[in-house]
Amino acid sequence: MIVAKYRKRELVSNYTILTILALTCILPIMLLFFNSIKPQEEFGINPFGFPITIRLANFVDAWIMGEYAQIFLNSSKLVIGTLILNLTVSGLAGFSLAKLYPRGSNAFLVYLLVGVSIPAQMFILPLFLMWKEFGLMNTHLGLIIIYAGLNAPFATFLIRSYMIQLPDELFDAAKIDGANTLQLFYRIALPISWPVFLTTGLVVGLAVWNEFLFALTFVHDDSKKPIATILFAFQSRFENNWGLVNASAVMMMAPIVILFMFFQRRFIAGLTSGASKG
Template identity: 45%
Template sequence: MSISTKLPLADSLHRVERGSVAPGGRRRQGGSFRRAGWLTYVLLTALSIFALGPILFFFFNAVKSQGEFASNPLGVPRVWEWGNFTSAWTEAAMGAGLVNSAIVVLGTVAVTVVVASSAAYALARLEIRGGTTFVTYLLVTSSLPTQMFLVPLFYLWADLNLYDTRVGLILIYVGLFSPFATLLLRSFMLTMPKEFEEAARMDGASELGVLFKVVLPNALPGMLTIALVTALSAYNEFLFAITFIQTGSLLPVSTTFFTFQQGFTQNFALISAAGIIMIAPMLILFLVLQRRFIDGLASSGLGGS
């Protein structure tokens, strides 16, 4: 090969290594990539501001006096009233409310996970008659407005002596959140390979053995997802809590905002402080478990993937 042939070849290889020309002779559009990267950062920053902005303003209102809140509802507080958190905690008995919410949430999550796991395994792995019809029924019932169940549930719970009890509220939440949890976990189980289950059956394992020793250990990400979704829903639910619980010592924390109503006026500074105290536990829990939550949601097929 002549020297004149080697020089253009070496120059082309050098340009490919530098990234100015793609291997096929096409010029690499690095500027487009950089612009796309900057656009992504701008969009993510705007979404972050949109998500965190209300919480920030909520926090600012929580450390204002009632007079400053009325005159400056959207600005940074001139005087930081940190005592609002203490007043909200004591006046609304938020300690007892958090305890009641913890009992209701833990009970709801435990029963919902058991019910949803059993139903999802039956719908995803067992060949049962009418399975498709039952899935359609779950889709329809999970989309119905919850207000339509208030009146019949009120009379039924009163006859069963479940009215004004935490057990009665837990059972209502299980009925409300189990359909969606079952569909979510069923979608997750459909993505799991069946080879391990078939191997367990060949070794003589029963269906319960396959469920508890093979399926459920592999379905832990999906179970964690439905547990977190159920916990958030039960913790934030207000309508059924205020309707079916009347004793003040049994009220969950989501109903504490009525405490700050004085006649026809409300102390919005204390309401904001109580709101910050209320959202703090679930916010911390979600931040700790967000990676597992997103992975489980994406693996279930309901996360837009």
């Protein structure tokens, strides 16, 4: 779309405004990088610039002092576990809603819509008490079930809206060849729907990696905490050791930056998918 033929002067002002706004988004993140490789002594004289001496050992120190080998394993376990559980159950449901036309499925869609609008604070305390009863407190399994449930409506909707476009003839042909319903799902629907599973997986994975409230509430052992809540504890423990704190934050951000470089469009499409459907 060309809104208008812009004159040169206008173009310059457009670019200037946009650049200033883009810098307010990016410069603070750059600062995080700079500070993660800055030695502690330098913060007093050079709080905002590129480090005069580069100290990569910040990362090593943070990794050892924060026992990050364990913490990153925890976070990865949560992400992978959630993805397996969430994509399995949402994939099955999305397929059924899109292609098996169950009677009364509209009621289920309304249920999911109400489900997404319930604020987490409404149910976090009873959930906490339930999880205590079930012995799921302080366990990764407990958090995985929570994350899978919280992200289920989003994943189900996204997968359903993709599978709805698949031609019915494909499934009819397989049925004639004697495939049962489960086979229709994993032999036909699953292999051709991988793009939507990738998008859903990226968005859900990102949400789990960054999640704070439930991780704060449901895991109290330092050795079991994911990176988000460990960083929260780290901030007060190493209050003014900015090099270490920033290096930790960069390590938490690194996987996201790398994935974002490869899958920008998928991330953006997935995270904004609610809006385009209205």
